[in-house]
Amino acid sequence: MSNIAVERPAHRQVKMTEGFWAGQLYKIHQVTVWDVLEKFEKDHEEGIMKNYEWVIEGKGGRHVGPPWYDGLICEVIRGISDIIAVNFDEKLDKKIEAYAEIIAAAQEKDPDGYINTYTTLICPGKRWGGNGGSLIWQHETYNIGCLTEAGIHYYRATGKKRLLSCAVKAVNGMCNVMVPDPGTPGYPGKNIVPAHSLAEEAVIKLYCLFREEPGLSGDMEQEYGICVQPERYYRLVKFWMDHRGVHHDRYSMPHYMGEYSQDHCRITEQSEVVGHAVRAALMYTGLTALGIETEEADNSYLRAAVRLWDNMEHTKLHISGGIGAVHNEERFGYQYDLPNDAYLETCAGAALAFWAGEMHRAFGDGKYMDVLECAVMNNVLPCLSEDGTRYFYENPLISDGETERWSWHGCPCCPPMFLKIMGCLQDYIYGFSKGRVYVNLHMGSRYEGTMEGRDGSRLELAVEQTACGLPWKGTNRIVLHPQEKASFILAVRRPAWSGEMTVLVNDELADWPLEKGYFLIEREWQDADVVQISMELPAVKVEAHPFVTADAGRVALQRGPLLYCLEETDNPLGTDVLLGEGELKITDSALFGGISIIEGETAEGGKFRALPYYLWNNRGKGKMNVWIRQQKAGEVREERKEEAAGFAAHGAGTGAGETDLTGWEGRLYRRYDRNITFVPPKA
Structure with missing residues (x-):
């Protein structure tokens, strides 16, 4: 018996039907696939099949x-x-x-x-x-x-x-x-x-x-x-x-x-994610898949997978869901070594999403879907230009204006990995365990198949998500179609990024228990039962762990699953502004067919505008910035400039004063708290 906590449906049982992601996949099918094939077939004049x-x-x-x-x-x-x-x-x-x-x-x-x-x-x-x-x-x-x-x-x-x-x-x-x-x-x-x-x-x-x-x-x-x-x-x-x-x-x-290929020691002794980030994440994906299929009371493979995941998530994961900080060897840096000009290869983000998917199969925790969603939305999707024909290899969180997507590359490994994760994205939307149906990702889609009841019987079932407004609106509507009345649990993921979230079943509100990031709705279901989801999507400031010296005194802007950035096109006075404590405003824009942007005032009274990070560099070259300086009353912090060629570990512990880690347990990022005060050094 496999060690599966939540099984995925067969690929053909799920289809994207509407909304943001259905539109993205249509473009990929109609434009990007053919663009990639044409460029490979003409590669180096001879074409890739010539070999x-x-x-x-x-x-x-x-x-x-x-x-x-x-x-x-x-x-x-x-x-x-x-x-x-x-x-x-x-x-x-x-x-x-x-x-x-x-x-x-x-x-x-x-x-x-x-x-x-x-x-x-x-x-x-x-x-x-x-x-x-x-x-x-x-x-x-x-x-x-x-x-x-x-x-x-x-x-x-x-x-x-x-x-x-x-x-x-x-x-x-x-x-x-x-x-x-x-x-x-x-x-x-x-x-x-x-x-x-x-x-x-x-x-x-x-x-x-x-x-x-x-x-x-x-x-x-x-x-x-x-x-x-x-x-x-x-x-x-x-x-x-x-x-x-x-x-x-x-x-x-x-x-x-060595560490480059995760060959420095036995897997049972590995405790830190190291080396080439793509190789590493793919190896950890295979490690988890092997653990799922291994019948051992003390499963050393799954224990190693958890140990390595926690190290990655808590110390080496960029806010975009990107991994691989260092340009040299495209590798992980030290713990908390998260420079903003980091490498963050598209392939590594896709590999991380695959690993997250396997971890969710093994353990059924919504936190793995949080990382999968973040990596796909904010590290993989930015790879592709809005017209579907240009690509990012690297996904830095700051640009001096010289970074831009390329039409093709001497090592065009990212478009194939992009197609792989996008082609199977629907596989992660739903999940099943005995007597339980999971809605992991809020995406317009439909599942048709069966589920196993608590007594082992099979129930024919369809589940559809309609009127899903994400990522622009925090609404979703889940409609269930069991072949007959049946009692089971519908587990609806509460994303880590969500604000206040309400769940109505047939217009009735109840206090649903929350387990591993899922609302558990247990009842007898019948055809056309409706679960209405409403999530607040405020624009928020996020700060990094105090040990991430690259982001000391800075915040990032997020709304729902989207990371935002300042682009020079919208901010002609510069992207390295100083934010004040004013409120952030969400505005609808006609850009790119209709998106939501974030606007606000700088500490000096100027204006700034931020757009979703995945859309940057679609209007020509220009500077870009994700981590923005933040004014904080009463605090004096020495700003350190971290670069991907440097080592954050060299600066650890060099700041003045004590580091207050209250509230940072098990976290690498959290919502910015303007009320946290600076702790001066002891006499």
Whole structure:
């Protein structure tokens, strides 16, 4: 039995139907997907699929793009698969079919099912980073992990198995190299762990797919002559996790990949999120997925996941939901090292959202959905320009006016990750446990399927969210359609950002208990019962933990799930203003088809205007600022300028006076309190 607290519905059971996010996904489907495909197909003039064609033709010595290009096109396939699963698009389906045939033909050139075009074309004698190769550079496990995801998601979307067969052959090949069965060639296997994580969760997904659909194994053998062994897939991921930090018999080079690849010590000893932020968050996602599928009384994988999550959330998470402060190696900084010109890669934000989703599956706590929502809204969505064709790699919280989105990049890894998380965003809206239905995200949508009752029976059920006004208005309407009258709990998430929140059931107000961030509404439900949600969405100032020296004496502006910023276009006198204690005003604007902006007065009596951070840099270059100086009566604070190249830890404890941590327990950010007074140093 899996360790699942809240299970997600099948992807095709949920559809975005209206409101803000339905509009975003429509643009992504109609514009961004085609933009990404066109640019990849013209990349480096030859196009990304040329690598597979050269493998088919046996032409080595050349490769289009960096070694991880195989993975990027497979990530695009996964994202598109999720999109067409609910909004079928014949042109996109045929495009993926054509890609699948080329990938399969390239794989057939190798008797072991090995597929990594860079290694095959450039360094065929250095598979898996052996013989002086570099697993960090070659990206073999990463690329095969992306292929595995693509095969699974395309199969679930269309029922077509060709790409899935490629994934199974490639994973079988990894099993033969790393976890061969006793008595078979190569036993006991080579000590190789992913240098760029992703394969861990992907292979767990493959394991789960064949357990859920046992007949699919027979199809693979009958149609493609492939032997499917799900338990080996689980064993492979367990091997990878258990051999992090085990270097004495490491096969691949470099033997010691250090904190950069989360290989500095065993996973049971890791207590701090470190290294390359994308690699880290994807590894932690796989760690959590493995823990969910591991039946142990003392689940060391889930305990490690909680330990690492708490370290990240309490000391290394930017207010935008971004992670990875330091430009060098795109890595985490020290605790509370949160400079405003931080790296905050789009891919890292997407990876964090995936990790948050797995943590919610494991523990069912609304706080994980708070982080997922924040990361997607304020670190991933800003990647995309309003016209759907330009992209941010980095998402800093301050700009001198030189930062802008690019049409394409030498390492275009962010558009594929963007498509992946946006394509599956609907998967996180609802959740289920025995006798309970969860509404995790307030988004216009509809679920159609079944739920398990407390007695184990199945109930046909539809749940829809209509008239959802977020992120501009704090309204939502949940309508339930059980096939028959039934008693169960509807768990409605109360977001951490919400002000006063009221929940009416059929126009009746009651005092619903709150548990793990959810209102628990228990009653007998019948068709067309309505739950009306009303949330206050005041514009608020937020301050950072006193140890975050980069934001000392500064506040950020938020309203609902949105982070706001000052952009030079709206503030010609500058974005580094000093705010007074005046009230913030919310104003409707016709910009970008209709948004809400925040206006107010500076301490000097001037005016300022802030717009949602995800929309900045859509009106040309200009300065931008998220953390704004705040006047506080009676307080004198030395302002420290933190940069991503510096280390906040060097400044820890250097400020004058004592640090009052009252009210900061378990928090990295909180609403600004103008009444907190400065504590002078002791004599």
